[in-house]
Amino acid sequence: MNYSQQRNCILEIVMSDPVHPTVEQVYEKAKLRYPNISLGTVYRNLNQLSEHGILKKICSSYGSVRFDGRTDAHFHMICKDCQRVFDVELGEMLGLEDKLMDKFGFQVSEYEISIQGVCCDCKK
Amino acid sequence: MNYSQQRNCILEIVMSDPVHPTVEQVYEKAKLRYPNISLGTVYRNLNQLSEHGILKKICSSYGSVRFDGRTDAHFHMICKDCQRVFDVELGEMLGLEDKLMDKFGFQVSEYEISIQGVCCDCKK
DNA sequence: ATTAAACTTGAGAATGTTTATCACTTTTTA
DNA sequence: TAAAAAGTGATAAACATTCTCAAGTTTAAT
Numbered sequence: 001m002n003y004s005q006q007r008n009c010i011l012e013i014v015m016s017d018p019v020h021p022t023v024e025q026v027y028e029k030a031k032l033r034y035p036n037i038s039l040g041t042v043y044r045n046l047n048q049l050s051e052h053g054i055l056k057k058i059c060s061s062y063g064s065v066r067f068d069g070r071t072d073a074h075f076h077m078i079c080k081d082c083q084r085v086f087d088v089e090l091g092e093m094l095g096l097e098d099k100l101m102d103k104f105g106f107q108v109s110e111y112e113i114s115i116q117g118v119c120c121d122c123k124k
Numbered sequence: 125m126n127y128s129q130q131r132n133c134i135l136e137i138v139m140s141d142p143v144h145p146t147v148e149q150v151y152e153k154a155k156l157r158y159p160n161i162s163l164g165t166v167y168r169n170l171n172q173l174s175e176h177g178i179l180k181k182i183c184s185s186y187g188s189v190r191f192d193g194r195t196d197a198h199f200h201m202i203c204k205d206c207q208r209v210f211d212v213e214l215g216e217m218l219g220l221e222d223k224l225m226d227k228f229g230f231q232v233s234e235y236e237i238s239i240q241g242v243c244c245d246c247k248k
Numbered sequence: 249a250t251t252a253a254a255c256t257t258g259a260g261a262a263t264g265t266t267t268a269t270c271a272c273t274t275t276t277t278a
Numbered sequence: 279t280a281a282a283a284a285g286t287g288a289t290a291a292a293c294a295t296t297c298t299c300a301a302g303t304t305t306a307a308t
Contacts, residue, residue, distance in 0.1 A: 002274085002284050003275065003285095004285055005274090006286075007285080036286090037286085037287080038288065039287095040286085040289090044267090045285095056185075057185040058185070058236070061181040061182070061183050062240065065265095073235075075236070075237040076236065077240075077241065077243070078239065079243035080246075081243070088239070093237070100239070107247065109240055110240050111239040111240065113199040113217070114235065114238075115201045115220075115224070115230075116185070116201075116202050117204065117224075117233045117234075118204055118205055119201070119206065119208065119210065119228070119229070120228060120230060122203055122204075122205035126255050126305065128256055128257080147294085160257095160259095162257075162259065163258095164259080164295090167294090171295095189294090
């Protein structure tokens with residue numbers, strides 16, 4: 001990857017504020033600095049940055065794709081109403097539901113762990 | 125929800141085989157029994173069934189949306205190559221990476237837990 | 249059984265999201 | 279500083295999902 005001003009700006013937008021923005025939100029913020037930036041450029045760069053493991057793509061059943069500047073192990077709480085994504089640290093998972101209610105006022109309704117990797121068939 | 129043959133067929137397709145099919149895969153299987161079934165009907169019913177908690181929608185960063193006939197607490201392993209989704213039981217999570225390698229030959233590269241619910245702002 | 253209301257369907261249009269294309273510009277390399 | 283490689287904006291294309299609606303089913307109350 002070569003350097004580019006636009007990609008750098010996109011990276012900063014996602015890294016600097018843990019709001020887990022959607023593509024559209026990144027686009028709106030990027031336009032403040034580069035008024036002519038195209039939506040395609042935002043998609044292209046978010047995807048490249050994810051593929052290089054610099055950002056993480058988050059997909060949930062509720063709402064649209066979002067991006068996360070944190071790539072270390074942690075969890076996400078996703079609100080079914082506003083679809084915002086909140087970070088949860090590993091330790092906060094012990095005694096899950098009560099703890100999340102006490103700490104964040106977040107009412108857990110279901111959760112899902114997904115593990116990415118390569119299956120035994122594809123490793124061949 | 126009224127009864128309908130098509131919805132029932134769609135439900136059976138997802139419930140009977142733990143392949144976690146995509147919309148398109150459900151559509152292809154449903155056409156064997158209802159050759160005129162429309163893709164819109166498949167989307168409509170998969171969404172209704174998920175909204176009623178009868179099926180679960182699975183979204184991952186790799187590949188497309190899939191549906192799961194199991195709604196009890198369990199995990200998913202998603203292959204980055206073939207994008208298939210495999211079930212993992214809760215107990216199998218202790219000593220995660222080694223255990224999954226021993227048991228399934230699945231090489232874990234990253235994982236993510238997402239918790240759905242309602243945040244403190246939206247509860248107001 | 250008959251009927252009315254509510255629900256569902258298939259077909260296709262409409263919308264929304266994401267990727268591809270291409271002439272041009274920027275960055276890197278040597 | 280020139281050539282190669284990579285990136286950009288604009289727009290078209292591809293793909294995914296939802297919407298619309300006339301016609302057909304299912305349900306519940308006569």
